[in-house]
Amino acid sequence: MEFRKKFLPCWIAVFVSSKMKSIAFLYIQICYFIGVQTYDQLVRPGVTxxxxxxxxxxxxxxxxxxxxxxxxxxxxxxxxxxxxxxxxxxxxxxxxxxxxxxxxxxxxxxxxxxxxxxxxxxxxxxxxxxxxxxxxxxxxxxxxxxxxxxxxxxxxxxxxxxxxxxxxxxxxxxxxxxxxxxxxxxxSYYGRNCSERCGHCQDKEQCDIINGSCPGSCEPGYKGPKCDTECRTRYYGRNCSQQCGHCGRKEPCHHINGSCPGSCEPGYRGHKCNMACQPLYYGRKCKERCGHCRNRKPCHHINGTCPGSCEPGYRGQKCNTGCKKGFYGTSCSQVCGHCAINATCDHVDGSCPSGHCEPGWKFNSKRCDEECDDGRYGFYCRDTCSGHCAGGLPCRKIDGVCTGGCTDGWTHSYCNKACQKGYYGLNCRHVCGHCKGMAICDHVNGSCPPQECEPGWKKASDWKCDQACEKGMYGASCLRVCGHCGGNATCDHVNGSCPSGYCAPGWKRTSDGKCDQECDDGTFGYNCMVTCSGHCADGLPCSKTDGLCPRGCMNGWTNSYCNEKCSHGSYGKACMERCGYCADNEPCNHINGTCPGSCEPGYQGKKCDTEGGPRTSGFMCKSLCANVCNAVCKKQIGN
Missing domain, CATH: 2.60.120.260 (Galactose-binding domain-like)
Incomplete structure (x- = not known):
């Protein structure tokens, strides 16, 4: 390029910048001030x-x-x-x-x-x-x-x-x-020393590297050949051709998307404030509701005024004010009737507010001039007596009160409320029993509706289910027998569980807390916590109650539980057999009497309980007696 040849020192400055940074920086500054436009050399040896x-x-x-x-x-x-x-x-x-x-x-x-x-x-x-x-x-x-x-x-x-x-x-x-x-x-950079940033070219296109101009159009919100100028006030979007909406306080909208920075002017809505309030609303943020314009026509979206007259019962430019007290109807020209306690009538149709006449009087043509019929009472006679007054008497026409009290199962001054859940009878004083499925008993006589009780409660002729099972019984209809609770305690009459948490000896406690299963073979005692010795005669299990062996012990074992070996010197059934002459006084096997090693001199056999023959002695009776002996020699020494 011609300008590179002309201002070669500028490029030398870049070349030597790694070793002579201060000098290079000075050269670059000089290049900048004399107007030379330089660009980065992008090929990096060793990297590219x-x-x-x-x-x-x-x-x-x-x-x-x-x-x-x-x-x-x-x-x-x-x-x-x-x-x-x-x-x-x-x-x-x-x-x-x-x-x-x-x-x-x-x-x-x-x-x-x-x-x-x-x-x-x-x-x-x-x-x-x-x-x-x-x-x-x-x-x-x-x-x-x-x-x-x-x-x-x-x-x-x-x-x-x-x-x-x-x-x-x-x-x-x-x-x-x-x-x-x-x-x-x-x-996204261009110009002198690549120091200037491209504007907002459409589709993120790169600008011209020399002058920064965009090859096509600008992104919405920008204009100019470099697309670096925002739209003028109150305009936005592509080519800045769209006009802002009604932003509050005349603030300009966002130059790109037209959104308003704050609220809208009264009567407008949307993030661009370019839409009028929806029908029947007006004013700031469109939160004010239109009045009662005739034929439900929408009011003006900015100030809320009605385009014509008002609906009956309303007045004013916005039709949002009711008629004066004592008047109603079209143009508020009609006079109210005689409502209860001098209340004013409805300003639209002249009816008394909330339907209230003087108590005990009919609402006849909305004038309240006839007494209620028997069996009805209250405002406009719209309430019906409960029919549960004692003695079949009618209620009072003014307020519906039963002056003589209520029949069984009913309460309140009007006798119109059944006993609350769980109670029944006269004045609702009685508590319901235990009906099956948590059913509510009859509020009059207390009987259970399915004629069945919860487990643990007895049936009776009145089906009130208010008596627990007899001692020792539990469950549905009290038909199940309790298990074997510890300490002779009775089980829970509902689920049969033992209250103490442990069972009588010989019975085990199940996951539901009952003691109705015997101990497994080989265990006994409270909650079957003790293990049998395993040495009962004939391979029988021990007693599940106390752990005793029913037929005595196996050979070699003794005491009531058969958990002790025969004492030193005995063996066999009931430890009644005596051991032989085991060497070194070692004990024999407590079950079969055999010696663990050799025998004492003069004895032989597995049990060392057999003496040697005539004229023999010593270890295993293998030595001969001395010749001087005329008779049997001593087994131990041979003399």
Whole structure:
């Protein structure tokens, strides 16, 4: 670019900025004040990556982004293989940028050929790594010799920069590029030193990198070639062509969507304040309701006035004021009748308010001039006597009170309320029994409606279910017998559970708290907490009540529970057998009497209870007696 050549020191400042920051900063400031427009160099050696359609003669694509601008020999450059119909190099900038121009260095080690192979190439842009991008930012006409170092405008928004050719210039289709630099700004920036931010271009399009103008229209709410100017007051939207609604206090609406910053003017609604109040409402925030306009016509949406006359019973411009006391009807021209306690009549139709005449009088033609018939009472005689006054007498016509009291099952001065749930009888003094399913008893006689009681309560001829089961019985109809509760306690008459929490010996407590199951074989005692010894004779279980063995113990065991071995020196059934002569006075097996080791001298056998034969002695009776013995020798010593 011409301005880059003219102000070369500015670019030197950028190049040396990593080592001489202060000097570089000074150069950049000078460039800024003299009006030079600079752009970022976006190819970063060691970071930016490049890919090519093929590789020939060691010309790998990353050589174009390594920062080395050596142009000969060809080994410093990227080279595609010439036996293909197309060739391309793709440079990945790592993210999307607003691009201005592209600069390339061609190999210069073949003066005869110059840059012939490059003629007719194109530079293309894309945001995706597609094989052949379609957005061409520069197309070489191919009719002139190109310089070794050339820079071309290539404006657009892109992440990938492509160099593409499918033209055979005499020795195959190929690309030979030694180095690439791409100039531009970060996305959405333009202008001097890339310091200015793009406006609000439609569809987030990038602005012109030089002057910031938008390629198409602006986003709603903005105008101007750069789309950086908000709509003027009281206008908004696309091309600023829409007019604001009725925002409160004449405030301007939002320049993009037309919404009002606060409330609306009286009579309008919606976030844009561009809609009149819905029918029958008016005023600020459309919260005030219209009066009674004739034939229910809507009032004015701003001030609430009616377009014509009022409905009967109302007056004023808004028809929201009732007639004066004592008058009613159309134009409030009719006079009220004689309502109770001098109350005024309804201002619309002349009826007495809430239907109230003097108590005991009929509401006849809305004039309250006839006494109530027998059996009715109160205002306008609209109330019926309860019919539950004692002695069959009628209630009082003024207030419906039963002066002589109520019949059974009824209460209140009017005798019109049944006893509250759970009570019955005269003056509702009696408490209901336990009806099945929590049913309510008859409020007059207390009987249960299904003629069944809750478990734990007895039936009776009056079916009141107010007597608990007899001791020892429980459950539905008191037909179930209690289990074996500890301490001879009686079970709960409803569910049969034992109150103490434990059972009599020999019975176990179930999950529902009953003691109606015997202990399992092998257990006994309270709640079956004790385990039998397991040594009862004939393999029988112990008593589930006290743990005793019914037929005595197995061989080798003793006491009532058969949980003690025979004492030292005894064995067998009931420990009645005596042990033999076990060596070292060791005890014999408490079950079968066998000795654990050898026998005392002079004895033999498993139980060591058999003496040796004539003229024998010693260990296992294997020694012979001395010759001097004329009779049987002593078994132990042989003499």
């Amino acid at each position: 990556r490049a890919v090519s359609s093929s590789v020939g003669w060691g010309g790998y694509p990353n050589k174009t982004v390594d920062g080395d601008k050596t142009l000969s020999p060809y080994t410093y450059c990227m080279h595609t293989y010439i036996e293909h119909t197309e060739a391309w190099l793709r440079v990945d900038l790592g993210e999307i940028y607003n691009l201005k121009s592209v600069k390339i260095w061609y190999r210069n080690d073949r003066p005869a050929y110059s840059t012939k192979r490059l003629q007719g190439f194109s530079i293309r842009l894309s945001n995706t790594p597609t094989p052949v991008p379609s957005e061409v930012c520069y197309q070489d006409p191919g009719d002139q010799t190109l310089p070794v170092v050339l820079e071309r405008d290539c404006q657009g928004e892109a992440r990938y920069v492509w160099f593409y050719t499918n033209r055979d210039n005499g020795d195959g289709v190929a690309l030979e590029i030694c180095e690439v630099e791409v100039y531009g700004c970060q996305s």
